[in-house]
Amino acid sequence: MEDLIPIADLFEAHLTVSELDRAVAFYKDVLGLPLARLFPDRKVAFFWIGAPRRAMLGLWEAGTMPMSISLHVAFQVVLSDLHEAPSRLQKAGIQPRDLAGLPTDEPVVLAWMPAAAVYFRDPDNNLLEFITMLPDPPEPDLGVLSWSDWIRRKTTAV
Template identity: 55%
Template sequence: MGVHGLFETHLTVADLERSVSFYRDVVGLPVALELPERGAAFHWIGRPGQAMLGLWSIGSAPMGMRLHVAFAMALEDVRAAPGRLRAEGIQPLSFFGEPTDEPSVIGWMPAAAIYFEDPDRHMLEYIAMLDASPKPELGIVPWSQRG
């Protein structure tokens, strides 16, 4: 099992609209997805699917996230991660922060991901982009329900 890159990081921001404009217009990162109803926006870094920056309005981040880092991995490693994490005494989590034995599939990207906490309760993620067309209508589902 090997990490082969940093896939994403997330920032908590005071003004989501201002921050989206800054990262789009000043930094030059294209907007991947805006979810104003959730107080979130995502920007691609490099080509779509290569790396991502997530922006969250104060108090809107899922799972009570403090800081978040996602590590890019091969799909087979993401799928094997729950067992490896459990063997180390670490609880694998779904996208929604619930204990799980399988990755979550994020339809709009599309990607497979598994989450877990470090000793300071920072939310970490192993993620692999899927070789498929985006399916935003899928939402976020367990691997076994990806269709």
């Protein structure tokens, strides 16, 4: 199939843990993974694997993952391919989705990293993600926004 999105690497994996605090201590203190971000209210933690911004592990306390999100695997792609992903997925009969699980025709930006992403499901309903780290500084207060809103913010801030 010539319209494939080239996958550069595995970027992210997620695990369910019984106690987030205990798991954070283990992955940080025993395995030595640097903590990328802790969301205590959501009971989720993200760790960098290797160099920061190269790969990530997400830990979710059991029962705290929002219904729209499931444990998933994220594949690293280049930004130009990420922008093509929604149309290419649609051509293959696959609905691209945003972080809330709603249909979309553009990437979303996870501003705390920041990274741009497109979500979709495989034939067994597993959640998959194409993701690209962005060179911009993190803006955690922005949460998650559409690519067009991210660009609009950047161009109006200049």
